[in-house]
Amino acid sequence: MSLDRDTVADIARLARINVADGELDSLAGELSQILNWVEQLNSVDTKGVEPLVGVGTAMAPLRQDVVNDGGQADAVVSNAPDAVGPYFGVPKVIE
Amino acid sequence: MSALSDLLRLDIASARKGLADKQFTARELTEAYLAAADDARALNGFITETPDQALADADAADARLLAGNATAMTGMPIAQKDLFCTEGIRTTAASKILGDFTPPYESTVSGKLKADGAVLLGKANLDEFAMGSANITSAFGPVTNPWTPEGAAAPLTPGGSSGGSAALVAAGAAIAATGTDTGGSIRQPAALCGVVGLKPTYGRCSRWGVVAFASSLDQPGPITRSVRDAAIMLGSMAGHDPKDSTSASAAPVDFEAALAGGVKSMRVGVPREYRADGMPAEIDALWQEGIEMAKAAGAEIVDVSLPMTKMALPAYYIVALAEASSNLARYDGVRYCAREDGNDLTEMYSNTRGTGFGEEVRRRILIGTYVLSAGYYDAYYKQAQKVRTLIANDFNAAFNDVDVLLTPTTPSAAFAAGDVDDPVAMYMNDIFTVPASMAGLPGMSVPAGLSAEGLPLGLQIIGKPFDEASVLQMGQAIEDAAGFDKTPRLLAGAKS
Numbered sequence: 001m002s003l004d005r006d007t008v009a010d011i012a013r014l015a016r017i018n019v020a021d022g023e024l025d026s027l028a029g030e031l032s033q034i035l036n037w038v039e040q041l042n043s044v045d046t047k048g049v050e051p052l053v054g055v056g057t058a059m060a061p062l063r064q065d066v067v068n069d070g071g072q073a074d075a076v077v078s079n080a081p082d083a084v085g086p087y088f089g090v091p092k093v094i095e
Numbered sequence: 096m097s098a099l100s101d102l103l104r105l106d107i108a109s110a111r112k113g114l115a116d117k118q119f120t121a122r123e124l125t126e127a128y129l130a131a132a133d134d135a136r137a138l139n140g141f142i143t144e145t146p147d148q149a150l151a152d153a154d155a156a157d158a159r160l161l162a163g164n165a166t167a168m169t170g171m172p173i174a175q176k177d178l179f180c181t182e183g184i185r186t187t188a189a190s191k192i193l194g195d196f197t198p199p200y201e202s203t204v205s206g207k208l209k210a211d212g213a214v215l216l217g218k219a220n221l222d223e224f225a226m227g228s229a230n231i232t233s234a235f236g237p238v239t240n241p242w243t244p245e246g247a248a249a250p251l252t253p254g255g256s257s258g259g260s261a262a263l264v265a266a267g268a269a270i271a272a273t274g275t276d277t278g279g280s281i282r283q284p285a286a287l288c289g290v291v292g293l294k295p296t297y298g299r300c301s302r303w304g305v306v307a308f309a310s311s312l313d314q315p316g317p318i319t320r321s322v323r324d325a326a327i328m329l330g331s332m333a334g335h336d337p338k339d340s341t342s343a344s345a346a347p348v349d350f351e352a353a354l355a356g357g358v359k360s361m362r363v364g365v366p367r368e369y370r371a372d373g374m375p376a377e378i379d380a381l382w383q384e385g386i387e388m389a390k391a392a393g394a395e396i397v398d399v400s401l402p403m404t405k406m407a408l409p410a411y412y413i414v415a416l417a418e419a420s421s422n423l424a425r426y427d428g429v430r431y432c433a434r435e436d437g438n439d440l441t442e443m444y445s446n447t448r449g450t451g452f453g454e455e456v457r458r459r460i461l462i463g464t465y466v467l468s469a470g471y472y473d474a475y476y477k478q479a480q481k482v483r484t485l486i487a488n489d490f491n492a493a494f495n496d497v498d499v500l501l502t503p504t505t506p507s508a509a510f511a512a513g514d515v516d517d518p519v520a521m522y523m524n525d526i527f528t529v530p531a532s533m534a535g536l537p538g539m540s541v542p543a544g545l546s547a548e549g550l551p552l553g554l555q556i557i558g559k560p561f562d563e564a565s566v567l568q569m570g571q572a573i574e575d576a577a578g579f580d581k582t583p584r585l586l587a588g589a590k591s
Binding site for chain 1: 340427439445446468474
């Protein structure tokens with residue numbers, strides 16, 4: 001699979017990563033190289049094979065549905081670039 | 096050799112004895128490391144040094160030794176990979192995007208070491224978000240391998256991603272260090288720096304408070320100067336944690352006591368597919384020596400087959416990068432320090448992430464985003480997960496017949512950054528370590544010999560799930576037989 005610059009721009013938009021126009025072609029080349037290499041996986045017959053989601057514990061452990069933490073708003077926002085009291089500040093989203 | 100450099104050469108087991116016998120205090124041991132810190136600074140092994148914290152920790156350790164409630168880790172001056180969140184101490188993941196992020200909490204594993212009295216020398220350098228095999232993607236500059244040979248055209252890399260941890264332990268700048276391993280990030284740098292690196296079974300150590308790369312693969316573990324030290328340090332790091340639902344509830348094990356078990360009549364599998372792709376002669380020779388060492392120690396060698404070996408690396412890069420693209424979505428300019436303004440919210444996200452992530456991390460997020468996107472999910476991600484099932488089945492079948500597997504850790508000795516010029520070639524470094532990661536198995540690298548250029552090479556022992564004990568026993572047998580006592584050219588305290 002070879003990616004063109006428009007596809008790379010589209011992936012970058014989905015990933016919310018600003019990529020300069022001048023970088024799209026070289027990035028398309030690099031990403032295509034990696035994708036071409038992983039495509040050897042298609043040669044494996046996986047008919048009837050279940051996907052492995054994770055190793056180890058077969059079942060997620062359950063706990064009582066109770067509040068066991070909280071009241072730490074100051075700590076939660078302590079690293080925010082734009083904390084407004086106990087809130088995260090973001091640029092305006094409503095026109 | 097002066098008293099100072101003598102202290103810097105001790106492993107944890109010997110330092111524990113020295114402290115218990117009152118040959119020196121924890122403060123003296125820590126001061127020796129701080130005094131020699133300058134010697135190792137050229138390696139760029141630390142992102143943040145914490146000398147004041149170290150002295151305070153050392154005094155607390157001395158009080159504890161005096162009170163008689165010390166543990167095996169009490170007073171041991173260690174480095175924490177800068178992927179472990181440390182309360183009140185900047186944690187960077189070697190990325191610009193975290194800015195001066197200062198966690199208001201402590202990761203479970205670093206907290207356990209702290210509670211056991213370990214001394215924090217600082218936060219070790221790594222590849223950005225643990226993504227790399229040469230420690231050249233750090234936003235804080237590359238790490239240099241202390242083994243760089245005299246007269247070499249360029250310094251060698253220490254491997255990665257736990258390159259700072261491995262370099263510091265090898266250079267005598269930390270008695271031990273934590274690492275994390277997703278596809279080889281503990282074992283590969285340990286091999287290239289001539290130290291011991293143990294990736295425990297997935298779930299043995301809690302991932303809580305460790306900056307996430309690929310959640311179904313990430314696992315913390317120790318990087319140490321001896322196999323015994325790995326057993327001691329793992330004992331402190333391991334254990335169930337209610338805050339990590341994937342941490343195992345397996346009963347605690349005295350890993351150090353398990354070392355006494357030995358390897359007599361242990362069945363050691365040698366996977367024939369590992370030899371397939373033009374293995375360099377000196378790596379093959381080291382492997383043969385390892386097989387002879389295991390035999391001489393009373394183990395039985397068994398030829399085994401892991402047919403999916405070749406597919407492990409491409410499957411890994413799909414699974415790991417898909418998980419990474421999801422995990423790294425949290426760096427949005429809202430919750431952590433770095434933000435680049437934009438005209439609206441989306442532009443702020445894109446600008447923050449466009450400038451905050453380095454090239455390799457950006458490449459990996461984009462691939463991960465692509466393989467998870469509509470229309471490609473089944474072809475890439477689901478197929479990779481199915482291949483992962485087949486890889487795990489291979490290991491299960493092999494372990495019906497053997498107790499551990501023995502392989503080389505890496506396809507080569509340490510290399511210079513410029514020697515590997517494209518991403519896929521760099522990924523090949525993890526060809527021997529990734530299969531065990533995909534199956535969640537414990538694996539350990541033990542230094543076993545030198546390359547023709549005089550650089551360290553490691554052998555890898557892979558075990559059954561939660562059978563670190565057998566891995567450690569075989570590791571001890573290799574360590575005893577190899578008698579690896581070489582030291583790198585750059586050694587802290589050597590001139591004093």
